[in-house]
Amino acid sequence: MPQAKLSTGMLLSLALLLIAACDSGGDGGGQAAQEPPPTSPGPPDPPAPPNPDPEPPAATAGLDARPSNTTCIAPPRPTGNASFATERVFPNLRFANPNGTSRNPLLLIQAPRDRSRWFVVERFGTVKVFENNPAVTTASMFLDIGARVESSCAECGLLGMAFHPNFPATPRAYVVYTTLNYSGGRGPDTHLSEFTSPDGGLTLNPASEQVVITIAKDSVHHHGGNIIFGPDGYLYFATGDGNSARRNDAQDLRSLLGKVLRIDISGTTGSARYRIPSDNPFADSTTLCNVNGAGPQNCPEIWAWGLRNPWRWSFDRDTGDLWLGDVGQRDIEEVNRVVRGGNYGWRCFEGTQDPQLGGCGTPVGAMLPPIAQYTHELGQAVTGGYVYRGSAFPNLIGRYFFADFVSGRIWSIPNGSAPTLNMTAAEGFDSGLNPSSFAEDPDGELYVVNMRGTLHRIVATGGSSAPGVPEQLSATGCVSATDPTAPASGLIPYTPSAPFWSDGAAKERWMALPDGQNIAVGANGDWDFPNGTVLMKNFRLDNRLIETRLFMRHPDGVWAGYTYEWNAQGSDATLVRGGKRVPVGAQEWIYPSEAQCLQCHTEAAGRSLGLETKQLATSITYPQTGRQGHQLLTLNTINTLSPPIAAPAAEVAYPDPTGTAGTLSERARSYLHTNCSLCHRPNGPTTASMDLQYSTPLASTGACDVAPTLGDVGIADARLIAPGAADRSVIPARMNLRDHPDAMPPNGLGAQVDTAGVALIREWINSLSSCN
Structure with a gap:
């Protein structure tokens, strides 16, 4: 899923509260009493010394009655200048675990020529199917491969699915997921796999898997994963660069990373899982790159390149144009219109800017600018969408819809946009969702998948806008x-x-x-x-x-x-x-x-x-x-x-990190809870799998004695938290950075280093002898 560079929100959300910077007697055992000895005459007893530990005064209330509040009430949300909004559909469905946490729905699709059902792909390795009925209350299992899916890292999981164009007559479907195998080093292999339905399309058989392509990676980030059959009948598959900064795989044509791939799966049998379309840019290459995602020659599977983390894309059903959202790193999110042999610039360019990252290498071909872009002041991770070709809302026809996963803002732009559009807040609609993808039904009407577990659709509003909050x-x-x-x-x-x-x-x-x-x-x-x-x-x-x-x-x-x-x-x-x-x-x-x-x-x-x-x-x-x-x-x-x-x-309060109450460990964990756990917790928006909440045991945080996956900040043998060795610990090192891509909190969310906070975390780490 898209990388929330997010905040990751004042990220190093170091553990306990995070009130937003955008701003959380025993029995005394002992001996039985003895009879006192007989009293004897003598001087009077001296006065008792004052009690060194007096009882604290009883707690009292600071107010006697609740004040009436008739003036400070949140008004209806401003909608900006957008002529559309979202409304929930299938309101009786929520894709969640029994404890209420989201199953992270990432995709909503229908099978070819079948209006009767919808399929929801869940990140944790399952595909659910439900009746296309507004009053539907249950979804059933269509495919469950959760036991073979690596989903513990935030960007990992079951990422994409596409039905064979002749499904269910040809009872095959294709999925992309991250596996439990780490053959590339520090990252899970990605599989593009084929599954077969044994029952006329009612389910897919997990045991029928045939691996079509394997891509090895050395990072848990940037997997891409969307797959779609194009208007030409070929299967398109967009891959992330695998966070391969050291090799710049996005510009290396001998690697499948950071690319749009295009293969022909028609008529294939046995071990030959696909063929190369004759008009692919490097169709003359004689060696496929399907074993580990790389080869000795330019990979013939490649259709376009220069992508960082292409998160959701689609074909315009009228023109055949391929529209793609590519998640940025430092400051720019971009939308590209992808063409055969196109180079979209990463990591030489982020949007229309040079991100000054180095290691660009030698680009192959002219680097094409995006159609639209926006900065991290408006969002953190773009989600590509669709060109609206429905009929319910004529004023929206021909406009391309896309969103930001973190801020929830949705934009639409004319499908003929050129040159690059720089998006603004006023042009978008604040949906209040975390859009993980869009969907299109057979009539061209558009839907939005909310990663928090609900489904929505795009509706026209006629351009009316709530006034929102006052200017003064x-x-x-x-x-x-x-x-x-x-x-x-x-x-x-x-x-x-x-x-x-x-x-x-x-x-x-x-x-x-x-x-x-x-x-x-x-x-x-x-x-x-x-x-x-x-x-x-x-x-x-x-x-x-x-x-x-x-x-x-x-x-x-x-x-x-x-x-x-x-x-x-x-x-x-x-x-x-x-x-x-x-x-x-x-x-x-x-x-x-x-x-x-x-x-x-x-x-x-x-x-x-x-x-x-x-x-x-x-x-x-x-x-x-x-x-x-x-x-x-x-x-x-x-x-x-x-x-x-x-x-x-x-109730025992979290200790003040700057105070003297509590132990050193308690004050440090309190700091992390407040400043970091807003993002670093289960279902948080970051790609790092840490849980820095105060209540989480240190050994269970995913940070203690764990090697970093988002860069080591130049530290040898680095750990997020290296017990007894603050100098080898990435967390305080990132806290101590500003105006740097590895800074925590991320740039834009803080301008001054908290030197006292850094010192506290370093002192605590140096005091640790283990993770227990």
Whole structure:
């Protein structure tokens, strides 16, 4: 799936809370009492010394009643200038595990000439089939090869599927998946395999697998994996570059990595699984590259090259044009229109820019520019889509739809676009989804697969747009009408025990809940906020108020972030669209874009970062009463938690990483939880398979004594965390970088190194003797 360079969101999301920078007695045993000896006359006893460990005062509530909030309510979401939106389909289906976690649906397709069924490809190695009925409630198993699929790495899994054009008369289908075999070194082999249906197309037989192509890789990243039969009847297969920076395989024509492949599977039998179409660019080469993905000559399977991680692509059913989304690395996501023999530039170019990565090698042929591109201020991983050729929405006909997997923004552009279009936020629609792919039905209507487990479709809106949030902070209803630097009366202050690093800024935080609505407290201690909620945060540098961020859950349940820049007079703040960087005193300050907010406030972390039971198990002074109050007890008292926390004063807070409470290990893990686990956790948006949550044992984090898969930052014998050896540990090394492709958090999400945080993590790592 697409690499979320994501944030990976303030990534090194080093373990415990992550409130978004876009901003979580024993019995005393002993001897039985003895009879006291008889008393004897003597001097009076001296006064008892003071108790060295006095009982702490009983916890009290800081507020007596819940403030009424009628002004700071999230409005309907702005839709920008897009003339389309998404709506959920098959609402009774969700592709999830029994515990509710997503099965990571990556593809939605139909068999040729069969409108009656839909098939969903799940990353963990299964294909489900269900009736094409809006009221359908169940999906059944069509293929299960989960036991042979490597899915533990975030970009690995069952990645693509295509039916034979004559299915089910020719009862074959083809899938692409990453295997459990690592013949290339540090990465799983990719198989393009053929499976046969034993029952007229009702299922595929897992035992019928015939491997067509094997591609070895030395990284767990950049697999591509989409396969489609083209209008010419040939099978097209797009491959990622396997993160092969050292070899630049995307420009090496003796490698199948970083390419679009084209093969002929018609009439093949026995060991000859395919033939080479005579008009392939290197059809004269005599050696196939199907054994390990490389050969001594230019690979005859190649149709086009110069790709990094082609994630989802399609053919225009009217023109036959091949449209492809290629995930970038440093700053540019791109859309290409692929032609025979085309070179799309990676790793010499990322979009229309030279990424200054080195190792470009000698490009073969002219490098073609993309049709469209956008920066990482708008998203982090492009998902290619389709040209709309349906009839339900005439104003959309002929427009190519694509999306960003991380930000959820969907764009459409004219299919004749040239030269390169630079996309903007206003041109897109904020879907609130994680689009892993698009789909097209026989009528040309378009659908969107949400990796969180739901299915949606594209609908026209006529270009109407909700007004969204006000341009001025003073007009939001979230600040005082007489003093915009102060919160409105309906807001409730809060302070997490382990705050997120925000480039050295001091912060103040409030929550605004719609009247009559409560916070749902999960069994895992995370909190889910009702629609209409607004979370507000002020940022100060050198005692000067410079920014206010509003993180809103709109009425449709979708979270979105907005940031306001304060004027020099401190009288009001203005909405910043698309993010910006400005000098503030001696440092640069980053106002995050809307997309960058969601890179930190991840779905996996519950969006509302820093608001969890163990983050608020401390006392603060409430300005409304001037009283010191325990935050959990206060929220219980004013009836905002559902269910109420049974023993709030007994909850143990995450230790402050900058404080003295807790052990060194606890403070370090708390830091990682807050700053890194927003991305580095199960189902997180990063490609690294780490779980840096506070509750995860060190040996189970996937980081301790584990070699890095995204680069070693020049460290010999590197480990993510090398017990006893901070100098060999990649995590603190990446934390200590800025303006570097390996920086954590990623560039754009932080401008200043947290030197104290780096020192804490290094001290902790040096103190470790093992991973247990």
